[in-house]
Amino acid sequence: MEIMSLINALPGAAAQGLIWGIMAIGVYLTFRILDIADLTVDGTMCTGGAVCIMMLMSGHNIWISMLAATGAGMLAGLATGIFHTVMGIPAILAGILTQLSLYSVNLKIMGKANQAVNVNKYDLLVSLRYIKDVPFYQNTILIVAIFIVVLIALLYWFFGTELGCSLRATGCNPNMSRAQGINTDISKVLGLMLSNGLVALSSALLAQYQGFADVNMGRGAIVIGLAAVIIGEAIFGRIFRNFALRLVSVVIGSILYYLVLQAVIWMGIDTDLLKMLSAIVVAVFLAVPYWKAKYFSKPIKRGGNFNPGTINEKVALNGLSLTLKEGDFVTVIGGNGAGKSTMLNAVAGTWLVDEGQIIIDGNDVTRLSEHKRAAYLGRVFQDPMTGTAATMEIEENLALAKRRGKFRSLRAGITRSEREEYKELLKILDLGLEDRLTSKVGLLSGGQRQALTLLMATLKKPKLLLLDEHTAALDPKTAAKVLEITEKIVNRDHLTTLMITHNMHDAIVHGNRLIMMMEGKIILDIEGEEKKKLTVRNLLDQFEKASGQEFSNDAALLS
Numbered sequence: 001m002e003i004m005s006l007i008n009a010l011p012g013a014a015a016q017g018l019i020w021g022i023m024a025i026g027v028y029l030t031f032r033i034l035d036i037a038d039l040t041v042d043g044t045m046c047t048g049g050a051v052c053i054m055m056l057m058s059g060h061n062i063w064i065s066m067l068a069a070t071g072a073g074m075l076a077g078l079a080t081g082i083f084h085t086v087m088g089i090p091a092i093l094a095g096i097l098t099q100l101s102l103y104s105v106n107l108k109i110m111g112k113a114n115q116a117v118n119v120n121k122y123d124l125l126v127s128l129r130y131i132k133d134v135p136f137y138q139n140t141i142l143i144v145a146i147f148i149v150v151l152i153a154l155l156y157w158f159f160g161t162e163l164g165c166s167l168r169a170t171g172c173n174p175n176m177s178r179a180q181g182i183n184t185d186i187s188k189v190l191g192l193m194l195s196n197g198l199v200a201l202s203s204a205l206l207a208q209y210q211g212f213a214d215v216n217m218g219r220g221a222i223v224i225g226l227a228a229v230i231i232g233e234a235i236f237g238r239i240f241r242n243f244a245l246r247l248v249s250v251v252i253g254s255i256l257y258y259l260v261l262q263a264v265i266w267m268g269i270d271t272d273l274l275k276m277l278s279a280i281v282v283a284v285f286l287a288v289p290y291w292k293a294k295y296f297s298k299p300i301k302r303g304g305n306f307n308p309g310t311i312n313e314k315v316a317l318n319g320l321s322l323t324l325k326e327g328d329f330v331t332v333i334g335g336n337g338a339g340k341s342t343m344l345n346a347v348a349g350t351w352l353v354d355e356g357q358i359i360i361d362g363n364d365v366t367r368l369s370e371h372k373r374a375a376y377l378g379r380v381f382q383d384p385m386t387g388t389a390a391t392m393e394i395e396e397n398l399a400l401a402k403r404r405g406k407f408r409s410l411r412a413g414i415t416r417s418e419r420e421e422y423k424e425l426l427k428i429l430d431l432g433l434e435d436r437l438t439s440k441v442g443l444l445s446g447g448q449r450q451a452l453t454l455l456m457a458t459l460k461k462p463k464l465l466l467l468d469e470h471t472a473a474l475d476p477k478t479a480a481k482v483l484e485i486t487e488k489i490v491n492r493d494h495l496t497t498l499m500i501t502h503n504m505h506d507a508i509v510h511g512n513r514l515i516m517m518m519e520g521k522i523i524l525d526i527e528g529e530e531k532k533k534l535t536v537r538n539l540l541d542q543f544e545k546a547s548g549q550e551f552s553n554d555a556a557l558l559s
Contacts (some may be wrong), residue, residue: 011131011141013262017255018144019126019205020224022151024232024254025247026198027225033159034171034191039095040080041199041225043102044073045218048200049207050109056122057115066125066204073200074193076102081189091188106215116212124208140209147205148251151198156244167191199225223278228254230285257281316342317353318520324464324496331507332500334517340500343517344466347498349373361463375405378457378495380450380470387453390442394433394452397441398422401456425455429485447478451485458489465490467499471506483510508534518547 023045030038048069055065076098083094107113119127126140136142158164169177170187177184199221207213232246232253240249260281265271316339324330332340345351347358349370358366360376381387388397399414399422419437426434429451433444441449450470457465467486471479487510490497501507507514513527514534523546526534 010259010262012128013258014255015126015128015131015140015144015209016206017258018141018148018251019202019209020258021148021202021228021251021254022144022205023199023202023221024225024228024250025148025151025155026195026202027222028229028247028250029155029191029195029198031226031229032171033168034188034195036091036171036188036192037095038077038080038192038195039092039222040076040098040102040192040196041095042218042221043099043106044076044196044199045203045206045221046106046213046215047076047102047109047218048073048203049213049217050106050115050215051200052204053115053117053207053213054109056117056124062123062125062208066201069204070197070201073203074197076200077193077196078189080196081192084192085185085188103215110213110215113215114212117208119211126205126209128209128211144205152244152247155247159243163190220275220278223275223282224254224257227257227278227282227285230282231256234285234288316520317346320356320520320522322515322522324498326496327494328513329490329495329497329511330499330513330515331511332498332515332517333502333504333507337519338517339520340517341468342520344379344468344498344500347464348377348379348466376463377466378460378462378464379466380453380457380468382469382472384446384450384453384473387456388441388449390440392441393438394426394441394444395419395422395437397452397456398425398459401459404460425459428488429455445478447474447482450474450478450482454482454486454489458493458495461493461495463496465495465497467497469500469502472502486510504536504539508536508539514539516543516546523547 023041027038027041030036051072052065052069055068056062060068079101080091080094080098083089083097084091087094089097117124119129126143128140130138130140130143159168166177166182167187167190169180169182170184170191174184177187203213203218206217229250230253232249232251235256236245236249236252240246257278261274261278264274264277269277318339320339320343322343332343334340342351346353347360349365349368349372353366356366357364360373363376365373365376379387389400392400395414395418399418402418422437423434426437431448431451433439433448433452441452444452450473454470470486471482474482483506486499489495497511499511501510508531512531514524514531515522515526516524516539524539524542526542
């Protein structure tokens, strides 16, 4: 392995990296801006080259040929967009369908699997021969670099326009975009066309550079594009904040990818393994941020400290200490930002705490993951849609809850005796669900789903039941029904319960203990006879006395 052979190969690797960098910019537009994983590019990466080569062979000017190649790529993006938006096909599948179709299209364009052009016979813009010993203005690296600078400038301008902003908004939040009058379908189609047009342009340059177009030249292109995006973000993500610089980082990522690839070839590794190595490189770079957060970062800042080290730093739970006696039914109330939901999330393991301990039934669960804590906990969320699997049957949802905290084996998911048990359990809800065991949960109303979630949360008689404003999203009549069922189940099974509520009247009426939170601390803790005598006015007076300020959450005052 002579080092000079590697050095001599580096200019060619850099040139190829720049050409693929244009393709990587196209991948970036769909992957990062539109939030779509578009697999069309594996087909488009041949289409552009095929059209360009055939146009040249037909006697057309190089610029006309490249323009036609870009247009062909945009048509491929249009096809994917139509599959996705008009026909309702998921974006990733729409890309696969277009990619498959393009294989046949590319064969028809070229007439055979491979078409070559000779730099001596055709006036090519770039070529492998234009890397060394040519005037600087003819050098492939310079020409492609100028292409990239112009493209980045145009894209920077475009995404600052109203139309460009609508594309960015579509990828960021399609619901908000539609609410602001943006046709997200058109935005997606336009974004896919723009992306695939750039991919085809890259393909046209690549076909000239290597001197041929091949029907398989785009195979694995999406992996190379993603590799360039991920490598660029991993290295320059904290430095390059500007949109134009982010595009530059993608191009640099592509160059680095090809330099590494050249080094691998120089080391004598079997070239048949290059595709697999490419996939491994992408997988590793995608995994690094996850590994860093999970294994090398200080355990979370979300459970106790938001935006640490900034002017917006906020301690969500501040020296919080709460001990529950077995069978306590504790209602939790407080203003927005008091730390109520954060406390429940910390107990449930959704967010870890910076310091302190969480002990359930004598077991320290502070560092247990969320799914492991489920063996001790039952939880009902604020959103009725969160606690159940909509596409599964009622009995299947209950069977999932029945096995919470247990090892899942290959035994039957539901037994005949369990069906009878579920029928009896559902009767307590008085909603007629005992006769609808095989109905899909997605067909139930919000109140029925929340009642079912409550039943699922208490099926295994948890050591602690967590109710996170579980009636807030329901209408008053349904909320009252769910609260009635809650009280019945908690009292029947003597469950230790934490219930967050936005309603002071409900906090007073239900449970044997009431705590009020403010700025991550418990400022009031009332139980027994004192709680039974409480009124909303009296509770407000106690809050103002303990906190030194008026209670400002209007929703909590409703009774």
